[in-house]
Amino acid sequence: MSEITPDYIINFLSDIQPNSHSFIQDLEKYAHKKEIPIISFEVKSLLEFLLSMHQPNTILEIGTAIGYSSILMSQYLPKEGKIITIDRYPYMIEQAKYNIHKAKLNSVITLLEGNAQDILPTLKPYFDLIFLDAAKGQYQTFLPHCLRLLRPGGLLIADNVLYKGMIAKARYDIPRRQRTIHKRLRSFLWDISHHPELQTSILPIGDGVALSYKKDPIDSNLI
Ligand SMILES: C[S@@+](CC[C@H](N)C(=O)[O-])C[C@H]1O[C@@H](n2cnc3c(N)ncnc32)[C@H](O)[C@@H]1O
Numbered sequence: 001m002s003e004i005t006p007d008y009i010i011n012f013l014s015d016i017q018p019n020s021h022s023f024i025q026d027l028e029k030y031a032h033k034k035e036i037p038i039i040s041f042e043v044k045s046l047l048e049f050l051l052s053m054h055q056p057n058t059i060l061e062i063g064t065a066i067g068y069s070s071i072l073m074s075q076y077l078p079k080e081g082k083i084i085t086i087d088r089y090p091y092m093i094e095q096a097k098y099n100i101h102k103a104k105l106n107s108v109i110t111l112l113e114g115n116a117q118d119i120l121p122t123l124k125p126y127f128d129l130i131f132l133d134a135a136k137g138q139y140q141t142f143l144p145h146c147l148r149l150l151r152p153g154g155l156l157i158a159d160n161v162l163y164k165g166m167i168a169k170a171r172y173d174i175p176r177r178q179r180t181i182h183k184r185l186r187s188f189l190w191d192i193s194h195h196p197e198l199q200t201s202i203l204p205i206g207d208g209v210a211l212s213y214k215k216d217p218i219d220s221n222l223i
Helices: 007-015 022-034 041-054 068-074 090-102 116-122 136-149 163-168 176-194
Strands: 058-062 082-087 109-113 127-132 150-159 198-203 209-214
Touching: 007 041, 022 068, 041 068, 041 127, 041 150, 041 209, 058 068, 068 082, 068 090, 068 109, 082 090, 082 116, 090 109, 116 136, 127 136, 136 150, 136 176, 150 176, 163 176, 176 198, 176 209
Parallel strands: 058 082, 058 127, 082 109, 127 150
Antiparallel strands: 150 209, 198 209
């Protein structure tokens, strides 16, 4: 259930979704049963659309969980395409490794184990697409790395940026323990919306998704 979109709209959109590959469906069922946070069906559909259109060769994902979104995205890569995905939680890493192996995607998806904060500085540019789906309070810290690693003309997609709609509420309407994340996510959204290198659109679907296109300096009209 989304906290942003009314249920009757969610149910309607969910009902008209085409069926995914059975492997993807099984992962979805497993994640829902075990309450493992994976992308919503709206974000899945958006990713599928954007990947079909953008046709990335190289993807960086921050936040693997059990490998669901990586495996999904791999279906939209060209033959030589590669995904690097990062997670720090051993429970997730173990399951992601199992699922990636089971899907025969070891040569496509590389799972880097550890805190993205430590791993991101070690990565070399460029990626065609970066999918940011990790601890929301760290998005702002990850942003300079994403900007360095994303090629001009690349896409940065950040999930859960409206945090159940809470981010749009005033600070004093937020429980005290959530104010830090409220402040950090607002700051991240401000930065990606005003960064001179980015063209950003924030969509109130799922838990909120931010799409940022890294402008290509060759395209002088955009700078
Ligand atoms: C929402 S889940 C990712 C879901 C996944 N993208 C999917 O849709 O299938 C977030 C994941 O990010 C990982 N994570 C959070 N902060 C992280 C960090 N700083 N470094 C590495 N992994 C992190 C968590 O362990 C968790 O597995």
